[in-house]
Amino acid sequence: MHDPSVFRSMHRERFEAEPAIFVAPGRVNLIGEHTDYAEGFVMPAAINFATLAGISPRNDGRIVVYSENYGEQRVFSAVELPGKGIGHWSDYPMGVAAVLAGEGHTIPPFSLTLWGDVPLGSGLSSSAAIEVATAFALLSLIGTAYPGPVLARLCQRAENEFVGASCGIMDQFISVNGRENHALLLDCRDLSFKLAPIPADVALVIANTMVKHSVAGGDYKTRRGESEAACAVIASHRPGVRFLRDATLEDLEQWGHEMDSKSLLRARHIISENLRTVAAAEALCKGDLEKLGRLMAEAHWSYSRDFEASCVEADAMVELAQDLPGLIGARLTGGGFGGCTVNLVEQESAGQFAEALGKRYAERVGIEPQIHICQAASGAHRVE
């Protein structure tokens, strides 16, 4: 995370006002991909890459947002908030302001500085971190608060309704509710969760393929549509099935022939991924790391072959990790089509693992990857 005292002076110099500072983390998902919008299970952890949001009130009726990452400032009227995003970084903070206004809050004029070290567009939820940090900042200025799950829903709505990306709840939820040294098994149906401790001798090694990914891009939406089409076929026979969460592999055997072939594959991924995710959480809680690793490998290939959401580079990153000493499990994490792999690695081998993987990947793919050894961090909070 960037240094909050440097951040404080940055805001002070630009806006001549003392900011209240909040931090919201990015995340890595250990398992459970494209299951959240099907009301299924996911198992993410918040990470020690985060966005800082500094806020101070203004008295000129304006909202001024500045991003240190983009080196750019935007000005809006606090009384006439934009209704929709324009494909710009400011959509994320302004989307949050618009959703809170829609909830009946009067949005006061404010200055906001944003500065993050979550790699952008790499499947580590840089956008959720911005939304959640902004929401914490803005709510403190308004003088109110929401329970974590409700706040996560509001931030998800900013992304769905304002930014126009049809994401599920996972990223915003974990950014709000993450716990140090833990992953969360989240039930995306009722937002109940169980903590799964990550043992102290296990490292989270995150390997960035450097291939860009975007949830706002078309592929995410296409996959979601294909899987929902499969669900509709099952629901026409079993009306109790509202989401793929309710469906079984037997349903696919019985009615799969009525689906187009892509939809059948997408559904097979989601239904089997839900089973793997619950089993993986159990394995992690019991300390059965071998089983966890096996489930992560199965999840990767299901994501790559059935869901077709991987890419050559991510498949290579997973393959190249397989025989490195210390590996417990590896898979592509996040929305897909590029981004990062998550590798669970024995802590004592993590440094060498990261170095060897980086070298192998550069040789094979011809791209220099970024590899980070991370910790599971706590969710969003105020920084004193």
Ligand code: GLA
């Ligand atoms: C993105 C979305 C999430 C989730 C994942 C895939 O990160 O924002 O809601 O659907 O992709 O698991």
